[in-house]
Amino acid sequence: MPELPEVETTRRGIAPFCEQETVRRVTVRNPALRWPVPAELAARMEGRVIRAVERRAKYLLIRFDDGSAIVHLGMSGSLRVITDDSPLMTHDHIEVELASGTRLRFNDPRRFGCWLWSEDPDHHALLASLGPEPLAPEFNGPYLYRLSRGRKTPIKSFIMDNHTVVGVGNIYANEALFKTGIHPKRLAGRISLDRYHRLAEAIKETLSAAILMGGTTLRDFVNSDGKPGYFAQSLLVYGRGGEPCRECGEPLREIRMNQRTTVYCGRCQR
DNA sequence: AGTTTAACCTGGGTGC
DNA sequence: TGCACCCAGGTTAAAC
Structure with missing residues (x-):
């Protein structure tokens, strides 16, 4: 589920229930996530007031004093808001109970997620070397052009690299490159300023639109299983390998780049 | 330093 | 039905 729009949708969904609320209890049922959930996490959170729920890249920051x-x-x-007595599901690894009685339930079958504690999260190793947010003004054509000079990595790898820009996952990389007419294998150092301008705009548009659509599932999100299904109808290339290009009708090609499915139009993307 | 590859996990789907 | 295999929206650390 989680590309950046899903993470932002999650943040917006849980923030109203969390902010200025005291944490009553944190239950870690399975600490074996990507990194072991630190033993101190519960003690650090319990009895403290959540001041804000923020997002940096695809990380959520639950801020205390x-x-x-x-x-x-x-x-x-996924992170769901629980306001009733709905039963635990498999892979419900962590639960945060608030003084209001509302609970946040973290479910993660593959356990690639993480819950860590930091006294200074803005300088934490995971966050310190990240590139700009895609929707920030400093992420733009000139920035991409300057950073890419001399680089021989394919453009798709370049924009999915967190050092370049955060939050561009596999789906949106495919979509943005199609919208810009850039072949995913084109070397990053061989793309013009003008094309980078359009690529940055396409990334912003694609992510913004997805966040808006994620927003339409926000109300559901509180009560439901938290699986937004917003994207299927609006995707231009992802998941459409072999189907006709919406621009020219030619069958879309599907290849693998860095172990990830890559879909593009061989005629429209150069 | 830049770029690619392997690894962390479970579950669903497919083909034999 | 069972089993082997491939695939999945991410990211890091190690290896070229």
């Missing part, structure tokens, strides 16, 4: 929980949803994680 003296530190933050750093949460990542990995490939298969």
